[in-house]
Amino acid sequence: MKKIYAIASAVALATAFSTTAQAGATLDSVKKKGFVQCGVSTGLAGFSSADDKGNWAGLDVDICRAVAAAVFGSADKVKYSPLTAKERFTALQSGEVDMLSRNTTWTLTRDTSLGLNFAGVNYYDGQGFLVAKDLGVKSALELDGASFCIQAGTTTELNLADYFRANKMSYTPITFDKSDETVKAFEAGRCDALTSDQSQLYALRIQLKDPGSAMVLPEVISKEPLGPVVAQGDDEWFNIVRWSLHAMLNAEELGVNSGNVAKMMESKDPNIRRLLGLEGIKGKGLGLQDGWAASIIKDVGNYSEAFERNVGMSSPLKIARGQNALWNKGGLQYAPPIR
Amino acid sequence: MKEHVPHPDLPPPITNVGVIGWLRTKLFSTWLNAGFTLLAAYLIYLTIPPLIDWAFIKADWFGDSREACTSGGACWVFVNVRFDQFMYGLYPAEEYWRINLAFGLLVLLAIPLFIERFHHKGILAAVILFIYPIVAYYLFAGGSFGLEAIDTSRWGGLTLTLVLSGVGIVASLPIGIVLALGRRSKMPIVKSVCVVFIEFWRGVPLITVLFMVSVMLPLFLPEGSHFDKLLRAMIGIVLFQSAYMAEVVRGGLAAIPKGQYEAAEALGLNYWKSIGLIILPQALKLVIPGIVNTFIALFKDTTLVLIIGLFDLLGMVQTAITDSNWLGFSIEGYIFAALIFWIFCFGMSRYSQSLERKLHTGHAR
Numbered sequence: 021m022k023k024i025y026a027i028a029s030a031v032a033l034a035t036a037f038s039t040t041a042q043a044g045a046t047l048d049s050v051k052k053k054g055f056v057q058c059g060v061s062t063g064l065a066g067f068s069s070a071d072d073k074g075n076w077a078g079l080d081v082d083i084c085r086a087v088a089a090a091v092f093g094s095a096d097k098v099k100y101s102p103l104t105a106k107e108r109f110t111a112l113q114s115g116e117v118d119m120l121s122r123n124t125t126w127t128l129t130r131d132t133s134l135g136l137n138f139a140g141v142n143y144y145d146g147q148g149f150l151v152a153k154d155l156g157v158k159s160a161l162e163l164d165g166a167s168f169c170i171q172a173g174t175t176t177e178l179n180l181a182d183y184f185r186a187n188k189m190s191y192t193p194i195t196f197d198k199s200d201e202t203v204k205a206f207e208a209g210r211c212d213a214l215t216s217d218q219s220q221l222y223a224l225r226i227q228l229k230d231p232g233s234a235m236v237l238p239e240v241i242s243k244e245p246l247g248p249v250v251a252q253g254d255d256e257w258f259n260i261v262r263w264s265l266h267a268m269l270n271a272e273e274l275g276v277n278s279g280n281v282a283k284m285m286e287s288k289d290p291n292i293r294r295l296l297g298l299e300g301i302k303g304k305g306l307g308l309q310d311g312w313a314a315s316i317i318k319d320v321g322n323y324s325e326a327f328e329r330n331v332g333m334s335s336p337l338k339i340a341r342g343q344n345a346l347w348n349k350g351g352l353q354y355a356p357p358i359r
Numbered sequence: 360m361k362e363h364v365p366h367p368d369l370p371p372p373i374t375n376v377g378v379i380g381w382l383r384t385k386l387f388s389t390w391l392n393a394g395f396t397l398l399a400a401y402l403i404y405l406t407i408p409p410l411i412d413w414a415f416i417k418a419d420w421f422g423d424s425r426e427a428c429t430s431g432g433a434c435w436v437f438v439n440v441r442f443d444q445f446m447y448g449l450y451p452a453e454e455y456w457r458i459n460l461a462f463g464l465l466v467l468l469a470i471p472l473f474i475e476r477f478h479h480k481g482i483l484a485a486v487i488l489f490i491y492p493i494v495a496y497y498l499f500a501g502g503s504f505g506l507e508a509i510d511t512s513r514w515g516g517l518t519l520t521l522v523l524s525g526v527g528i529v530a531s532l533p534i535g536i537v538l539a540l541g542r543r544s545k546m547p548i549v550k551s552v553c554v555v556f557i558e559f560w561r562g563v564p565l566i567t568v569l570f571m572v573s574v575m576l577p578l579f580l581p582e583g584s585h586f587d588k589l590l591r592a593m594i595g596i597v598l599f600q601s602a603y604m605a606e607v608v609r610g611g612l613a614a615i616p617k618g619q620y621e622a623a624e625a626l627g628l629n630y631w632k633s634i635g636l637i638i639l640p641q642a643l644k645l646v647i648p649g650i651v652n653t654f655i656a657l658f659k660d661t662t663l664v665l666i667i668g669l670f671d672l673l674g675m676v677q678t679a680i681t682d683s684n685w686l687g688f689s690i691e692g693y694i695f696a697a698l699i700f701w702i703f704c705f706g707m708s709r710y711s712q713s714l715e716r717k718l719h720t721g722h723a724r
Contacts, residue, residue, distance in 0.1 A: 062665070062668050062670070063677060063681035065683040069678060069679075069681045069682045070678055071682060072444075074444055074449040074451070074513075099512070101512055101668070102668045102670065102678075103668045104666055106666075107574055107668060110573075110577060111577070113577075114577035114580070116588075200689055223683065226683070226686040226687055227687035336683045336684055337683050
């Protein structure tokens, strides 16, 4: 059935190509509707989930909010479409959502064959390892001969095999169907280590009885750049989504945050003045109002604020910045300058 | 002559009556049974006390964050905090009254149907079937009469489960009856259309139908014409369910002896009158268990909509357990959902039994 489904979706997508959006059409329709329709995950800790009051929150959700702030000057003008992994690209293709911010890995296949464009990377994820602290292991290279709890049928399994073969080590995989089962097995001591995407490891760690008893190893053995996606064929909209993310990164780099943005308006630094739309190209290039980046920072905050609030140290997940630190602090997050 | 006075009967031996007698006959009648009894008692001892301990004695009930869960047992605080969401989904809290009003109205309208002496049941049923859904739709969706419009993507929780299964049940029964009659029809075109429809929808799993309507359908529609995901799912469920209903009803129709049809004809009734007055009332009565069975299956099948990103009760629970503030309380959430589902399904099954008793007119087969 999976095969038929894949063939059928390929046919359907091929027919859909003929109807991709006209340049500029998305911004016009978004302005007319009065909100951004944003596809998010149906529930992923730290990235998109509904809080106690029923509001969507998370790092992915913040990208939707940033785009809304850039377009409308208010981050609340978003409607969320919770999408499952299988639906997400169709929803974007058919125009049901204006953008997708749903922990989607940027790959060549997706970028070229599905009629969509990745607008950037809002989280550099990768496969990592969770081990019990009393195992005394400091690096994944010390895990020769260890047993691993893995979720079956994921690329995780393949990545693990590649990594161990490349390092000439042996291991025993113990596969499970659901992440709940995997973490229960790890807790019961059925395996030495648990492997999954790093962002997931932190969420799994909270589910342990004593989260402090386990630690995430520093090694990352695969590349999973997650980012917002738009439909191909509307470059203006693509630019808006891409630069909304870049504005958050630039704001962090320049030290502008939601708390000091009002004061920064008086700053003499030309970089900051260009970011806040006080001089330079302002909003003209994107077809937005001049203070587009300023409203993102005011309503959503800079990248660091969004990160810490949703997945970082001020959230229950406590994920370290790691690869997601700015380029000048040893990470990979690098945004082109606004000028 | 001395009259013979029989001794009063001795009481039965203590081992045959009372608690001991019951134990001897029911639990320890043979060595094998005694063994099973002891085994079962041991299993109960192993499972029940820890369960009660976890769910009640060591459980935490009140609070507003996971810090309130300190006793080591179940953390019902999670269900407590999220209760409104499990019931109403992501519907805005200040508009809950609209959902309450809609369901309250339905209960109010339905009460007279259960009163024996109420005579206008036909009219009332028509109101519930045709007018009430329109009123309920405007209450839920809003957008007119001064009510704020609420996107269907915010509908969820038990409300969505009830809406989906309610629509499925109400719409699939009449369509199913028509299909069943069509399949038994002597007109070749009507018959083949019905057969093809029923066999097609019975031949595909519901999960495929839902995928189809949510993933494939939008691609074939012209650009910019979206019709609501919930509506698409509803149509899929109704079509699917009516095919099953048709087969259940056809079973009832097949069980009516030929004499009934001939008698109806002999009375000079036309087709619709003979079906409506003689055949269907008997046939439907025969298949009440089958119909209710289908309803219960439908009620539980609605949880499948979570694979297309609609948040029914179960979907809402699954979303709630991914909130990073509440990670690790999945068991509590699932138990709560199971309990709600059980209450509804058990209620439906009891109601069907009482309906069977009420309609029992002495010639049940």
